[in-house]
Each structure stands twice: as structure tokens, then as C-alpha cells.
Amino acid sequence: MSGEELSFVNEAFASNWIAPLGPHVDAFEKEVAEFVGVRHAAALSSGTAAIHLGLRLLGLERGEEVLCSTFTFSASANPILYEGGKPVFIDSESSSWNMDPGLLREELDACAARGRLPRAVIVVDLYGQCADYDSILEACARYEVPVLQDSAEAIGATYKGRMAGAQGRLGVFSFNGNKIITTSGGGMLVSDDEQIIEGARFLATQARDPAPHYEHSALGFNYRMSNVLAGIGRAQLRALPDRIAARRRNFEDYRDVLGAVPGIAFMPLAANGNGNFWLTCITIDPARFGASREDVRLALQAHNIESRPAWKPLHLQPVFAGCRSRRGDFAAAIFERGLCLPSGSDLSSADLERICGIILATAKHTAGSR
Numbered sequence: 001m002s003g004e005e006l007s008f009v010n011e012a013f014a015s016n017w018i019a020p021l022g023p024h025v026d027a028f029e030k031e032v033a034e035f036v037g038v039r040h041a042a043a044l045s046s047g048t049a050a051i052h053l054g055l056r057l058l059g060l061e062r063g064e065e066v067l068c069s070t071f072t073f074s075a076s077a078n079p080i081l082y083e084g085g086k087p088v089f090i091d092s093e094s095s096s097w098n099m100d101p102g103l104l105r106e107e108l109d110a111c112a113a114r115g116r117l118p119r120a121v122i123v124v125d126l127y128g129q130c131a132d133y134d135s136i137l138e139a140c141a142r143y144e145v146p147v148l149q150d151s152a153e154a155i156g157a158t159y160k161g162r163m164a165g166a167q168g169r170l171g172v173f174s175f176n177g178n179k180i181i182t183t184s185g186g187g188m189l190v191s192d193d194e195q196i197i198e199g200a201r202f203l204a205t206q207a208r209d210p211a212p213h214y215e216h217s218a219l220g221f222n223y224r225m226s227n228v229l230a231g232i233g234r235a236q237l238r239a240l241p242d243r244i245a246a247r248r249r250n251f252e253d254y255r256d257v258l259g260a261v262p263g264i265a266f267m268p269l270a271a272n273g274n275g276n277f278w279l280t281c282i283t284i285d286p287a288r289f290g291a292s293r294e295d296v297r298l299a300l301q302a303h304n305i306e307s308r309p310a311w312k313p314l315h316l317q318p319v320f321a322g323c324r325s326r327r328g329d330f331a332a333a334i335f336e337r338g339l340c341l342p343s344g345s346d347l348s349s350a351d352l353e354r355i356c357g358i359i360l361a362t363a364k365h366t367a368g369s370r
């Protein structure tokens, strides 16, 4: 927390707005929309809820396909299954590890040739860095397929001078506890399309029709953000620039020490904008480094330091078995070798030095024990 959250929370308590609506919710929506540079935003209980409602409002129907990045967290695609849709996974490209626009184009052409276009394309801005939207939007515009932009990890990143979340027809953010800013749990759906955002607020509050009694003509959800949590979010949003600066420092410190080490490579920085440096990720080539990704992860764990393998691609996840995918070998290779390093906004230079020391020592120990 940044320290300012308590005054917003106290305000919520003092005004007795302890509900999934209230002045902080309204203000947080307005502030996020202004920050992102879109007209409208709906504050929700999670990023997953935002993707779910987004798909519903784009009209996803049972049996329809939705194309989705394969290299991501399962929450990007789970809502496709909630609605009875069929995910089709698209591999990543090497310059940002995000969805490969060439493969997307191929898949859209193939769908068009079969006469069954997907209902939407979910494009993920992985680890806080935007995908190649010029190429992706051009491919989708050809067939008038809308893009739902999963910027859950990327708030504050930019693409060609515009904030992440503003490129797709709909944008999604997560304020889960592990994100760069958090409301402990929460999400936001953003768009220039007022009707969609109004629709999201309606569905998120149990789809209550305007009537003095409880009248429902659509299936609703309990997906609204609480006024208390929105207060936390307002303070967190103010802290975002400092968080991005801190996480960029993490990345630079890691790169200074590990950047030239044979067998270690950093997730490439995309040329089209600035990331928010949510997580610093590396790949480890065991033949050249002298230890594997798993050797390094376990060495850090032995010192009580948490690191994580890169996302296991969704086309390899048992829950999505049987779903089609367009390639997938690039993401699979990154999964084999990728490691997300400790990346908290409060890491000190001494912490980073210690982590790098353990990583470097792993190669020596592993080589020595062979």
C-alpha cells in the first residue's frame, strides 16, 4: 500500500457507503477512464469478471469460437468456457512474446474460408507489455471481428503513445493482489462504447430491471466492485507512476548484472511503447548457462525467495485439451526455459544483488556437481 489508501477507506466508512456501489466506485471508474484515455469504465470484482462480461456483451453464443493468446494465465480464456464458447489458441511472436499477428491473420483467413468467423479475439498484453496492435487490429478489421484486450497485467504500459487498454474495442484490467496496483481483488472493463459499459454495470448487478420490486429479464451476475475497495484503488492509481519506476529499476538492475551472462536472455522490450515492468522475466539455456530454469528456481526457493516459471501455454493445459491452436511451439519453448524473477515494487538494491548472486552461484554449483 502507498499510505494514502486508509484516508479513502475511512471516507467510505464515515459516509457508510459499504456496498458494491458508491462515490469511490464512480470516482475510480472516472479516474481510470481518464488515465487510460477512454470514455467509459465499469469497476468489477475481478479481471476475470471483466473478460466474462466483455464476451457476453460482444454477443458470444454457445459453440462459437474465440481466438486467444496461448501464452497467458488461464483467466484470459476461462470465461470463453463459462459461456460455452470454443477457445482457439494463437502462438506468440519473438519480439514481445505477445500474440503473433501473422498467425492471427492465418487463423482468421482459415475461419473465413470455413464460413465461421470467431466472435472475438482476446489479445493479452503479457507481463506488462503491449502486443502489436497496428497489425492485430488491421487483421481483425478485415473481418470486423472485435478485439477484447486483456491488459490485466499492463495498466500504465503504452502503445505508440496511448495507454494499454485503449487499443481494443474493450479493455480489461486486474487489481488482484499480485498486480502492479491492487484493490486486493478487483477489475475494470473500459471502452469508448457507452452502451457496452452500461451493459456491464447492469449485468454485474444481477441484471435488475428498472422496477420498484426485483424484476429480472436477463441472467445477471454479482460482479460489482465494493466502494471500500474502489477507495483503495483510487490511492493505488495515484501510486502507479512510482510503482512503474520501481519495477523498471528492478529490470535494469537485473539486466546490469545478468544481461551479458551466456545462456540468460531477457524478455525483449517491444519497440512500440513502454512496458510497466510488472514482472522481469528471463529465459535460461541450460547448455550455455550451466544450470536449468528449474535449478535456479529451486536454488532461490532454498533461500526462501519465490520465483515462478513463465506461464504454461493454454494449449498445453489439461482444462483446454481438445481446443484448436495455431502453432504453440514458441510459447512452449519459453515455458520450458522462462523464469519470472522477484519483481516487487519494494525490492532494494541489496535484495536484487542477493538474488542475482544466488542465480549466478547456481550455475557454478550445478556445473561442479556434474
Ligand SMILES: Cc1ncc(COP(=O)(O)O)c(C=O)c1O
Pocket: 045, 046, 047, 048, 049, 072, 073, 075, 076, 124, 150, 152, 153, 173, 174, 175, 176, 185, 186, 187
Ligand atoms: C493476463 C491475465 N488475465 C486475466 C487475469 C484475471 O484477473 P483477476 O485475477 O483479477 O480475475 C489475470 C490475473 O490474475 C491475468 O494475469
